[in-house]
Amino acid sequence: MADPSRLHFDATDLAAYLDRIGYSGPVAPDLPTLRALHAHHVAAIAFENIDPMVRRTPDLSARGLMAKLVHGGRGGYCYEQNGLYLGMLQQIGFAAHGLMGRVRWGAPADTVAPRSHMMIHVTLPDGPYLTDAGFGGMTPTGPLKFEADIVQETPHEPFRLLRDGSDWLLQAEVAGTWSDVYRFDLNPQIPIDYKASNYYLANSGDSFFTQGVIAARHVAGQRMALGNHSFTIYPTGKAPQRRTLKDAAEICDTLETEFGIRLSDRDALIARIEAKKT
Known part of the structure; x- marks a missing residue:
């Protein structure tokens, strides 16, 4: 067993x-x-x-x-x-x-x-x-x-x-x-101790993780973070570099290029981003 x-x-x-x-x-x-x-x-x-x-x-x-x-x-x-x-x-x-x-x-x-x-x-x-x-x-x-x-x-x-x-x-x-x-x-x-919380965080309308797209990655010399239409690079010890992403397609492009995420469900994510915006 x-x-x-x-x-x-x-x-x-x-x-x-x-x-x-x-x-x-x-x-x-x-x-x-x-x-x-x-x-x-x-x-x-x-x-x-x-x-x-x-x-x-x-x-x-x-x-x-x-x-x-x-x-x-x-x-x-x-x-x-x-x-x-x-x-x-x-x-x-x-x-x-x-x-x-x-x-x-x-x-x-x-x-x-x-x-x-x-x-x-x-x-x-x-x-x-x-x-x-x-x-x-x-x-x-x-x-x-x-x-x-x-x-x-x-x-x-x-x-x-x-x-x-x-x-x-x-x-x-x-x-x-x-x-x-x-x-x-x-x-x-x-x-099993994580099972109930995992379900709640992934499905509740009150969960932070259902409100908008977020991503983070931490490479040598910098952190990268995405929150909806905001993409920020945090070079270690230097001022942040911020950029506004114009639409859902650019958000997906950034997830793929900057965060190395393979988006097999890109269309579904774009639809969800657009639905949350309205």
């Missing part, structure tokens, strides 16, 4: 994943591998919400994640990104499991959000690390050691972890200001 506490990938899946993210270096359950996979993943596989936009619930099974994110040239949101990433870490031999947190990014200080974001806990010989390949525009681009109140550099912005009782708070420093990213505890999650 299959173990319900994890998704099951095999050596062939791992080889295809490594090819998808463009990583050909050594693979072992150690910190250099974790750092390399994290950076390559967020550069190669875009964060995007096309399935929720066209009212299709993402398939979080191992087969579904391989078909879409690895072989299909698509991206996805946190349950897909981190579900795939976690499964590959476990296949390599990392001691890793999922976590769940409350999004704080861009929210008023008194907002209490539901537990809706997935991230990953990894245990290494020198201690535990947080790794997360799926938080959209503010995705950390390197693993962070579970050590409170220290500034930790990543290939992009600095991050830090704070303690509040049994909870942890992730913060990012942007333009000299520390802002909350998400709050979470260390209670391990298994695949």
